[in-house]
Amino acid sequence: MIGFSIAVFLRQKDTLNLYGGRTLAVSQRRGERRKMTIIKWTGIEVAALRTALRDTQVQFADRIGCSIESVGKWERRGADITLGAKYSECMDTARRRLDDEQRARFEAALDQDQRKASADVFPRPAGDPTGCSRSPMVMIRPSGGASDGSRRGSGDDSISTLRRLLMGCIPDTPPVKEAEMAAAVAGTWDLFFSARLGEMERTLPAVLAGAYSAAEESTGERRRRVHILLAQLLHASANLLGYVAHADLAALALARADALAAESGDELTQAAIKGSQSWILAKSGLYDNAAAYAEVAAVGIEPRLSTATPRHMAIWGELLCYAAFAASRTGDYGEARRFLRLCESAGTQLEDDYGTRPEASNVFGRTSAASFGVINEVSANRPREALKLASVISGGDTGIPPTLQSRRLINVAHAQIGSRDDAGAVDTLRRACSMAPEFVGHIPLAHELTNELMNRRSRLQASGLLGVADHLGSSIRA
Incomplete structure (x- = not known):
């Protein structure tokens, strides 16, 4: 087994956790701040208290007098776990010691969860094919003009x-x-x-x-x-x-x-889905949460390299890529490199040809670690190291799909700009646009890089850059 430690940083604002079942007694008077009495402590209240204190899990465990594994378990299970009398008393004590600002954060975190629950964003009835848990799903059956979905x-x-x-x-x-x-x-x-x-x-x-x-x-x-x-x-x-x-x-x-x-x-399908959940968290700027989400999912399906199926290795590797990406966005470049070394181990177990990938949703391959390494090294302000990794990408996998290859090229262009190779960056962006013209327009980094280059275009071959800018609809023309 390749082992690595679990660090869970799931917080209350994580929109992908389906919390519920919180029991609160709330009293409120007009013009006065609410006073909440916690009737029972579940993982939800624990997460809110840690958020209020702005503690890491290690700091919070030390404050409460428990193990970090206990804190992780409470927060992962949310409303599905209720603390015993000993730790509930510790939580009560810690909450009583909150100052006004901390108490406001604690109550805001709990209020946020209550609003999510009342909105029924994730409905689930008994027998609902989606399997989500909340109020019944409405099945609309029009009496006339029913859509056949072909419009x-x-x-x-x-x-x-x-x-x-x-x-x-x-x-x-x-x-x-x-x-x-x-x-x-x-x-x-x-x-x-x-x-x-x-x-x-x-x-x-x-x-x-x-x-x-x-x-x-x-x-x-x-x-x-x-x-x-x-x-x-x-x-x-x-x-x-x-x-x-x-x-x-x-x-x-x-x-x-x-x-x-x-x-x-289906454990592996679920793990693949969790990789995309980590990606959505990262797109929302919740990088700590995104890293933890991907890492926990990777630990959950950690394979034996000698016996794992290609599908298993590909899904595990993809999760490690997401964990590395999120870690680099938090500034923890060393942790990102650790994930990427594990990615390399997974990649060596797979064939080069993407056309034979074992999971329809998965594009992990032998050069995936290098492609995410480009992102990490650019974030660490090491563009030359990023370009070394970019050269590895070009000599690896075959049959890489256009969405993946164009996204990789945009990251390479970012490294080229950091190395002051503006002409090379323009050429790389042109290749990305020609490879996946519709897709590239949805990548914010492509727009950011093009706008940056437009401000330097006196030193560039203007025609090539203007073609990229026209394709992306860049607003900078001066």
Whole structure:
């Protein structure tokens, strides 16, 4: 076993944790700050108290007189765990000692959770195919003019339809067969990796509606298999939504996918989904949470290198990449390098050809550690080291999908700009745009780098840079 320590930093603002069941007695008078009495301490209140104190888990464990493993367990399990009398008393004491500012943070954290719970963002009825837990899902069955899901309207129409589907408004659509669902999963991910996001956006609503209908009518072992396929479709939907600036819907799709995979007992599918949940947290700036989420998921499926299947290694490696990315964003470059060394171990177990990858959602390969290393070294202000890793990428995997390769090229351009190779950066950005023109427009870093180069364009071949700027719709022309 390759072992590494677990460091859990899941906090109350982590929108992917489905907290619930908190018991509070709240009294409030007009013009006065509320006073909360904690009737029972669960992992939710523990996380809020640590947030209020701004403690690390190590500091908090020392303050309370418990182990760091206990703190991690309480926060991971949330409302599903209730502290015993000894530690509840310790929490009461720590809470009484809060100053006004700390108490305000504590109450704000608990209020935030209460608002999330009352909003029913993640509904789950008994028998709901999504397996999410809260109030019943509304199944809309129009009496007339039922949509067959084939309408191809604007992008906004498609996103609105996806929103309604994810919120539980399922049209009366004929169920698809299991084989058709499996083909739809492969086809949907192919659209994503081929950078055909517009086509993917238009086709997803009909595909999801048919899959939901199939899940609703299935039973037994077939129901389990259909749930796994539905989880994979929701996973694909989340990746699209995350790139087209709908992170809230992406988080919702991933929460539903995660619940389905857990209910179905498919550990590896669930782990792959958790990788994307870490990515969404990072996109929201919650880097500590993102690193912890990916690390815990990686530990949960840690393989034996001598016996693990290629699918197992690929999913584990992808989780380590997400953990490294988030760690680098927190400024912990050494920790990111540690994750990336483990990525290299996983990559050596896989073939070079991406065309034979064992998981439709996964693009992890032998050069993935180097590609994420580029990001880490640029963040650490080591552009020359980043460019050395970039040269490793070009000599590795074959058949890399356009979305992945174009994203890698944008990171290389970032390193080139840091090394003052502006002309090289322009050429790299042009290659990224030609490789995946629709996809590159959704990458904020591509816009940032182009705008930076536009301010230096007197030293560049203006025609090439202007072509990139025109493609991205850059607002800088002076």
